[in-house]
Amino acid sequence: MTATEKKIVRPYGDMTSDGMVQVSFTLPVPCDKRSEGAAVQLATKMGIDPAMVVHAKQMGEGYTFFVVYGRVHHLVDMSQVVVAERDFPLLGAKEINTAIKQRLRRKLTVVGACIGTDAHTVGIDAILNVKGIAGEKGLEYYREFRVVNLGAQVSVPDLVERARTERADAVLVSQVVTQRDAHLHNTKEMSAAFREAFPAERRPLLVVGGPRFDELATGELGVDRIFGRGTTPRDVASYLVHSLISAKQLPSTHLPSKRHGAAA
Amino acid sequence: MTTKLDLDPTLVRRARALAARAGQPVVDLARSHTTAAVERAVLRLAGITGADPDGIPWVNRLVDAVAGDVGLGYGVALPVWHALAREGLETEKPVGGADVTLLAQKAAAGSIRFVLPTGRDATAATRAARRAVGAGIKQIDRRRTERERLVKRLGNPKQRPWIYLIVATGDIYEDIPQAQAAARAGADVIAVIRSTGQSLLDYVPEGATREGFAGTYATQENFRLMRAALDESSKELGRYVRLTNYASGLCMPEIATLAGLERLDMMLNDSMYGILFRDINPIRTFVDQRFSRQIHARAGIIINTGEDNYLTTADAVEAAHTVTVSQLLNEYFAHEAGLADWQLGIGHAFEINPDLPESFRLELAHALLARELFPDAPLKWMPPTKHMTGDVFRGNLLDGFFNLVGTMTGQGILLVGMMTEAVATPWLSDRDIALQNVRYVLNAAGGLHEDFVPAPGGFIQRRAHQVLDEAIDLLERIVDTEPDARRHAGGGMLEAIADGTFGIMKRPATGGKGLDGVARHEEGYCNPATEILESAT
Numbered sequence: 001m002t003a004t005e006k007k008i009v010r011p012y013g014d015m016t017s018d019g020m021v022q023v024s025f026t027l028p029v030p031c032d033k034r035s036e037g038a039a040v041q042l043a044t045k046m047g048i049d050p051a052m053v054v055h056a057k058q059m060g061e062g063y064t065f066f067v068v069y070g071r072v073h074h075l076v077d078m079s080q081v082v083v084a085e086r087d088f089p090l091l092g093a094k095e096i097n098t099a100i101k102q103r104l105r106r107k108l109t110v111v112g113a114c115i116g117t118d119a120h121t122v123g124i125d126a127i128l129n130v131k132g133i134a135g136e137k138g139l140e141y142y143r144e145f146r147v148v149n150l151g152a153q154v155s156v157p158d159l160v161e162r163a164r165t166e167r168a169d170a171v172l173v174s175q176v177v178t179q180r181d182a183h184l185h186n187t188k189e190m191s192a193a194f195r196e197a198f199p200a201e202r203r204p205l206l207v208v209g210g211p212r213f214d215e216l217a218t219g220e221l222g223v224d225r226i227f228g229r230g231t232t233p234r235d236v237a238s239y240l241v242h243s244l245i246s247a248k249q250l251p252s253t254h255l256p257s258k259r260h261g262a263a264a
Numbered sequence: 265m266t267t268k269l270d271l272d273p274t275l276v277r278r279a280r281a282l283a284a285r286a287g288q289p290v291v292d293l294a295r296s297h298t299t300a301a302v303e304r305a306v307l308r309l310a311g312i313t314g315a316d317p318d319g320i321p322w323v324n325r326l327v328d329a330v331a332g333d334v335g336l337g338y339g340v341a342l343p344v345w346h347a348l349a350r351e352g353l354e355t356e357k358p359v360g361g362a363d364v365t366l367l368a369q370k371a372a373a374g375s376i377r378f379v380l381p382t383g384r385d386a387t388a389a390t391r392a393a394r395r396a397v398g399a400g401i402k403q404i405d406r407r408r409t410e411r412e413r414l415v416k417r418l419g420n421p422k423q424r425p426w427i428y429l430i431v432a433t434g435d436i437y438e439d440i441p442q443a444q445a446a447a448r449a450g451a452d453v454i455a456v457i458r459s460t461g462q463s464l465l466d467y468v469p470e471g472a473t474r475e476g477f478a479g480t481y482a483t484q485e486n487f488r489l490m491r492a493a494l495d496e497s498s499k500e501l502g503r504y505v506r507l508t509n510y511a512s513g514l515c516m517p518e519i520a521t522l523a524g525l526e527r528l529d530m531m532l533n534d535s536m537y538g539i540l541f542r543d544i545n546p547i548r549t550f551v552d553q554r555f556s557r558q559i560h561a562r563a564g565i566i567i568n569t570g571e572d573n574y575l576t577t578a579d580a581v582e583a584a585h586t587v588t589v590s591q592l593l594n595e596y597f598a599h600e601a602g603l604a605d606w607q608l609g610i611g612h613a614f615e616i617n618p619d620l621p622e623s624f625r626l627e628l629a630h631a632l633l634a635r636e637l638f639p640d641a642p643l644k645w646m647p648p649t650k651h652m653t654g655d656v657f658r659g660n661l662l663d664g665f666f667n668l669v670g671t672m673t674g675q676g677i678l679l680v681g682m683m684t685e686a687v688a689t690p691w692l693s694d695r696d697i698a699l700q701n702v703r704y705v706l707n708a709a710g711g712l713h714e715d716f717v718p719a720p721g722g723f724i725q726r727r728a729h730q731v732l733d734e735a736i737d738l739l740e741r742i743v744d745t746e747p748d749a750r751r752h753a754g755g756g757m758l759e760a761i762a763d764g765t766f767g768i769m770k771r772p773a774t775g776g777k778g779l780d781g782v783a784r785h786e787e788g789y790c791n792p793a794t795e796i797l798e799s800a801t
Contacts, residue, residue, distance in 0.1 A: 026693045059696040060445045122461040122477055131541045133460065133478075135649065135686055137576075140543075149543065151464075151777065 007078040019071040021048060026065050031058035039066040047072050088242035090234065093142060099241045100144035107146040108240065110139055111163050111204070112172040113154035116186040121152045123174035123209055127233050138233045145237070156186075156193045163204050164197070170205040170240050175213070183210055184221065191222030205243060207236065268717050269629075269636050269728045275736065276637065282739035283592035289747070289755025291600050293547060294554040298791065300466070300781035301548075302555045303327045303340040305517035306793045308525075309400030310393070312364045313484070315470040322368035323518070324467045329371035333378040336783035339790045341393035346381035347371075349388060364396070380788075394792040401562065401796050404524035408564040411504075411527055414495070418504045421452040423706055425645065425670055425678035427699070428508070432457035432689060434476035436486045440493045445692075447497040447505045450699050453530060453677065455508035456490060458482050463513025463542050464777060468522065478689070482509050482519055487526035506530055508568070511556045512538055514548075514778045520556035524563035530609065530677075531560060534570030535594050536766060541573060545776035546761055547754065550597075557601030558797040567603065568677070569594040572613030572646035574766065580615040580650075584630050585734035586766060587612055589742075591634060592735070593757075595641070602797070605640035609677050613646035614666040622723065624665055629727035631673040632718070637732075645670045647681025659683035660701060667705035674713045678702065738765070 013020025023043065029035045036053045043051035048070035055067035091099070100108045112124045126133035128149045130140045140147045148166050150159065163171050173190060175183035187208050194203055209227035218226055225239060304323040315321045330340045344367065348354050351370070353363040370376045381389050421427070429451035431443045436456075443454045459476030462469075472489060473481040480486060487509065494505045506529035511520040516533070523531050533556055538544035560567050571587045571594075578586065591610050598608055612634045616623040634643055647666045652659045663681035670678045680702055684694045718724035742765065745756030754773060764770040 024693070026691070057696075059692060060448060063692055065693045065696060120461075121464055125461055125464060129542060 009076045009078060010074070011072060019073060020069065021072050022067065022069050023048070024065065024067045026059070026063055028063055030062050031056050031064040035064050036066075039064075039068060043068045043070055047074055049073070086235075088239050088246075091238045091241060093137075093234070093237075096234075096237045096241050097142055097144040099245055103245050104144075107144055108170070108244065109146045109148070109166055109168050110170050110172055110240070111148045111150065111159070111166050111168040112174070113150040113159050113162075114152040114174050114176075115154050115156055115159060115190055116175070116177075116182060120176035121174070123176055123211075124149065124151075124172065127172065127174070127209065127231070127236055132233050136232045136234055139237055141233075142237060156190050159190065160193050160197045163194070168204040169244055170207055172236070173206075173208045175208060175210040183212060187221045187223060195222065205240065207239070209236075267636050269632055269725050270720060271633075271636055271728070271732065275732060279588075279592055279637075279732065279736050279739060280596075282736065282743055283589070283596045286739055286742045286755070286757045286760075287593055287596040287600070290550050290757050291554070291597070293754045293758075294551045296785050297547060297551045298336060298339060298783055298785060298789065299517075299548055299551050299778070300324075300327050300331065300336060301515050301552050301778075302517045302791070303330075303336060304515075305521045305555060305559070306339070306341060306397055306791060307344070307364065308518055308521050309793050310364055310396035311400060312368060313470075314365055316369075316372060319470065321467050321470060322365050322372070325372040326364075326368040329368075329376070330378045331783075334380050335786070336781070337786035338380050338788060339785075341397070341790045341792050342381055342386060342389045342788075343378040345389040345393040345396070346385055347376055347378055349385075349392065351376065354392060386788075390790060390792070393790070394796070397792040398796055400521075400525070401793065404521075404559070404563045407524065407527040408562075411529065411564060414498065415504045418498050418502055421503055423710060425675045426452040426506070426642075427702055428453040428455060428644075428677050428679045429695065429699075430455045430457055430679070430690075432479045434459065434478070434480055435474040436472050436480055436489055437474065439480055440490060443490060444493055444497045446695060447494065447501060449696060450703065451505070451680070452503070453506040453508055454490075454494060455530075455532075455679075456480050456482075456486070458510050463510075463538060463544075466514045466778065466781070468515050468518050482522075484522045484526060487522055487528055491527055508532070511560070511567075512570075513542065514544060514552075514781075516549075516552040517555040517559070520559040520563075520565075523565060524559050528565060530566045530568055531556075532570060533557065533560065533567040534573070534611070535597050536590065536761070537570040537573055539761060539771050539776065540766055543771065543776050545779040545782065546758055546771055546773050548776070548778040548782050550754070551782065553597065554601050555794065557598055557603055558794065561602035561604070561607065562797055562800065564607070566607045566609050566642065566677075567598065568609040568644045569611040571611040572615070575613050575615035576650050580613070580617070580630075581620065581626060584731045585738055587630070588633065588637070588731055588735035589738050590766065591638065592739070595638065602800075605638070606642065608638065608641035609644040610634065610638050610641050611644045611646060614648050614662075614669060614681075615646075615650050618648075618651055618662055624669070625723055626727060627665075627669050628672065628718070629724040630731065631669050631675065632724065633728040633731055635673045635675070636728075642676025644677045644679065645675035646679050647685075649685050652681075652683075652685035654687055656683040656687065659685060660697065663698065664701050664705060667702050668709060668712075671706055671709055672712050672716045741765070 010017040010019045011021050036056055039053050040051050051068050051070035054069050057065050112128045114121050128147050129138045132138040139145045206223040207225045208223050211229045213226045215226045215228050304327050307323040312323050330343045334343050429446045431439050433439050457479040459479040459481045469481045469483050472485045491507050494507050498505045508530040511531040511533045538549045539546045571590045574586055614627050616626050648662050660683040666681050680698045682690045682694050682698050742756050742760045745759045747755045747759050758773045762772040
């Protein structure tokens with residue numbers, strides 16, 4: 001559907017545009033007549049009118065769970081729907097593995113570390129360890145990734161050296177500690193060292209992550225990508241595939257891939 | 265006993281014998297090595313507590329200092345108790361805590377140099393260490409007796425399976441009221457999930473903690489606070505409510521020790537989880553695990569193994585036999601460490617893709633196979649996670665079927681599945697709905713396992729036989745794997761782990777975290793804790 005095509009919709013219960021919805025919630029009050037009234041009041045304020053409490057059940061000492069059915073009068077204009085788009089497609093594990101296998105034709109190597117004095121490996125481990133985070137497995141789980149997790153308190157020269165010997169396609173750095181802007185200084189030092197050590201076309205992709213970064217500060221910090229709070233391994237994997245494979249193989253492939261001469 | 269699956273007893277014996285053959289070299293390895301964490305656990309048994317101003321526990325400081333001066337391979341007991349005598353810090357107190365802590369402080373300041381005593385000095389140090397460590401083990405014994413008394417007075421849950429519920433706010437003072445509410449709502453076992461990343465910390469944090477990442481840190485004080493709160497609930501409810509935590513990661517032996525000292529009742533303790541999912545060095549893991557299990561055996565703690573984890577990465581049908589293999593290995597390692605069958609909460613999970621035809625019958629076959637292979641173990645039955653989506657209604661149905669398999673196959677411990685598994689950490693109402701689901705199934709079909717006998721030669725029996733056959737094949741491959749003796753002495757098992765036989769992870773014995781804290785026993789290695797624990801059996 002194009003964005004300009006105006007289309008109004010309302011929730012659908014069992015008839016077009018009847019506006020029927022169903023919600024459930026808990027109120028911190030014991031279950032009685034009064035609490036049911038409270039549930040109706042909340043539902044009405046939410047725009048459900050008329051609201052029917054179809055289920056109320058006390059839980060423990062002073063909590064009640066409600067299920068409410070009712071009609072809303074709100075209209076949804078499909079032409080006004082705005083969705084935030086990420087600038088790379090989010091891929092599933094299978095697509096990610098297939099893209100690497102078929103188009104890179106070797107494993108994609110990722111070297112990860114916490115640099116400086118930062119000992120908080122929570123972030124890097126959540127992204128790299130099989131265990132992963134929020135029900136998503138980490139990059140180790142992807143068959144076509146080769147993951148080298150250097151752990152905590154890695155010095156920048158060591159990281160550059162390992163990236164070179166492992167022939168890293170991407171370097172992932174996690175920074176949690178932000179005292180005196182340590183995360184920004186460390187990241188700048190790291191990106192400068194990589195620029196010095198590698199010719200531009202052979203430099204691994206530099207990715208940093210941490211809860212306090214501004215995702216838009218890539219230029220200032222000299223890295224290719226910044227990931228903030230709530231990033232999952234799949235976000236990172238999709239991004240890596242996008243920038244190392246998909247974006248690379250658009251028509252502008254007049255440059256033979258210099259990535260470790262694996263362009264065969 | 266009567267078997268519902270008509271398993272061939274010769275095959276079952278063969279599977280066990282193969283597991284023993286695969287596990288034996290690993291046990292030999294564990295018996296001939298120590299780790300920094302094992303040595304720290306010994307010091308904790310001797311009563312050392314507390315941490316330096318940076319939060320690094322004194323046990324870490326002391327072990328690091330000894331390792332720096334004489335290495336880890338002799339154990340810390342002799343150098344430490346020799347230094348105590350030399351410094352005049354020995355007292356007649358039954359628990360030597362305060363004085364050993366003082367020694368740790370001095371060692372951290374660099375004013376003590378440790379040496380390995382010989383002759384009469386060594387004899388005296390051995391005796392003193394044994395007395396101090398023995399006091400810690402006596403404390404564990406007292407806590408076990410205390411539990412037995414409470415269970416006798418208050419009683420066990422009326423039904424099987426026991427209902428196991430997770431609490432995880434990150435703040436121990438929030439966890440406590442939630443755990444008490446869960447117990448009131450019917451939970452028999454409360455598990456406090458640990459903060460993400462604790463398994464990779466090479467020290468145990470100190471004190472009560474109020475912030476964690478998706479979980480609450482395991483600390484001795486948090487253990488104590490929660491156990492005290494659940495003791496209150498137990499009295500109120502007239503049944504003993506059990507407490508669970510996690511003995512895994514780089515501090516596994518220390519956490520096992522703290523659990524024994526604070527009367528925790530169950531501990532997650534898998535033989536390979538840390539290796540496969542946390543990239544912890546295999547030798548470190550097996551050494552730490554043997555000590556942890558010896559402590560658990562002594563403390564009367566029920567261990568829970570983690571086979572469910574394999575199924576979150578691998579396909580639950582294709583990889584069903586790897587679960588069986590891991591169960592057999594976990595059983596072998598557990599028995600070897602002195603755990604009795606009633607202490608083996610061997611894990612498995614309801615993780616088959618629900619879109620697969622006959623998925624429920626397959627689940628029944630797998631669950632019944634575990635039941636029949638380990639008839640005297642409680643078995644820990646884990647709910648669906650991998651195929652849970654944001655569709656909470658479907659999730660609730662799936663959890664109902666999971667509960668049904670649990671009761672039809674006589675599982676001992678049932679972890680309550682949450683319909684919001686894939687959405688958020690459970691809300692109050694999610695827990696209530698989930699417990700209602702369990703209660704309905706147990707109430708409606710609690711005795712169904714008496715009637716449920718799969719048809720001879722039918723789908724369920726055939727599937728169970730197939731999984732057992734595949735498990736035996738895999739065990740044979742492990743036993744036949746040619747070990748690379750130059751790299752390690754762990755036999756085909758370590759080679760198989762290095763080759764990625766379990767899950768898809770390749771974990772070489774020379775890699776992974778925590779390897780630098782592993783040391784081969786030197787001639788004269790002394791560990792009073794192991795000596796006491798092994799002399800009891």
